[in-house]
Amino acid sequence: MTEQVQEKCEAVFRPDLRKNESPKRDEYDVAVIGAGPAGLAAAALTAKAGLATLLLDENQGPGGQVWRAVTTTPVQDKALLGKDYWAGQALVDEMRGSGAEILQGATVWSLDRNLEIGVSVNGRACFVKAKRVIIATGALERPFPIPGWTLPGVMTAGAAQTVLKSSGLLPEGRTVIAGQGPLLWLLSAQILRMGGKIDLVLDTTDKRNYRRALPHAAAFITSPYFLKGLSMMREVRRKTRVVSGITSLAASGEGRVQSLAFEAQGKKTTVPVDVLLLHQGVVPNVNLAMSAGVRHHWDDAQLCWVPELDANGASSVPGIHIAGDGAGIGGALAAVARGRIAARAAIDALKPEAGANLPGVSELKAAVARAEKGRLFLDILFRPAKQFRVPSGDTIVCRCEEVTAQDIRDSVAVGATGPNQLKAYRRTGMGPCQGRLCGLTVSELMAEARGKTPEEIGYYRLRAPVKPIMLSELAQLPKTDEATKAVVR
Structure with missing residues (x-):
């Protein structure tokens, strides 16, 4: 060395x-x-x-x-x-x-x-x-709480791309990528270009979204993203199998992910899998x-x-x-x-x-308008289906504290009114991620359970420290009123 x-x-x-x-x-x-x-x-x-x-x-x-x-x-x-x-x-x-x-x-x-x-x-x-x-x-990345999403071997597409870019490492074994959105296709293309193997791409885009997005298609077609996206999707489809219209997903296995069950057009299929990459937008x-x-x-x-x-x-x-x-x-x-x-x-x-x-502000704002041309089309097209955002039963919602969807619904039934009250019932959002992996799911799930909108339900009340730090680090800080107020409010 x-x-x-x-x-x-x-x-x-x-x-x-x-x-x-x-x-x-x-x-x-x-x-x-x-x-x-x-x-x-x-x-x-x-x-x-x-x-x-x-x-x-x-x-x-x-x-x-x-x-x-x-x-x-x-x-x-x-x-x-x-x-x-x-x-x-x-x-x-x-x-x-x-x-x-x-x-x-x-x-x-x-x-x-x-x-x-x-x-x-x-x-x-x-x-x-x-x-x-x-x-x-x-x-x-938006939470993607399907049954089995916490099993070893299941990770987000963004995490896989981080490893690919920083270390040049590719997934090994039987690999399935499931979800929707530009990153799903980009990562698939990058893995395949680098000699990696993808056994299956499962596209969860709701087919009804194509009709809903159609009024905004003209802006998207004339945007910088249309031809790039079309070319990338064709590239992936040429090199691996793609199944569209996925309406349900469930991973399972003993100690790690071993199989994935999915449904498309009313037909249920189960495939063996070693690596499952999930993504439904950011x-x-x-x-x-x-x-x-x-x-x-x-x-x-x-x-x-x-x-x-x-x-x-x-x-x-x-x-x-x-x-x-x-x-x-x-x-x-x-x-x-x-x-x-x-x-x-x-x-x-x-x-x-x-x-x-x-550069002048008007020039910069024109650049934003050009860059965001067609954005509404993408937002509508890749709007995740409700079943992939709002889980049910014993599907884990809060990974840090292992709280299920049913736990949250039960808490609402006995008086939890919002995410902050839920902390007292189930400790949701109080783990190392501070709600990053469960916050949106909790807001939408509680809104559905209470017959309200997410805006009415609200979000976690976030306070410092918003990232985990060592107590020894806090102890080293100057002992002033300002320092105390920064972490104790």
């Missing part, structure tokens, strides 16, 4: 040997949280304008999920991951050349109304302040923004919670902007433009004279 390789291995497996890193200042003009498309674009622009900019990201390299590991991936054949993936390299280079300070491996676990950020790096916690905060934490990652007190509402089109923002991405909390898919699902191109719009708002507020040589 060479000295260089040994050093890299030690940095991964022995965190105590990593170089201690922390923010260089106590206060910045702008703090950007998340180094995906929106965060990279925002940080590059504010730093170029001469604002002291800190970019915080919990991954080991920039790119977010869309461009994950774009600077380090072992997959160097550009045709395998696609042209859109490699476009991220240019934005990473722009950010690195802008003068922004970037801190990777940094977990943001607190953000308050005073724009004080709790961050943990390499086992050390600290607070930094900013005059403006841009939240660019992106999206999460939704905004709202936990940090909600914990900071940003107002959100239920979006009936995308079936999720979204923050209430003005045209420049400003939230209900002064000084906090939200950009990218965390503001509403729009894709990478829209996220880049929205990141720059939020950056322009910060520049115009803190250093307006620097905006003369930067």
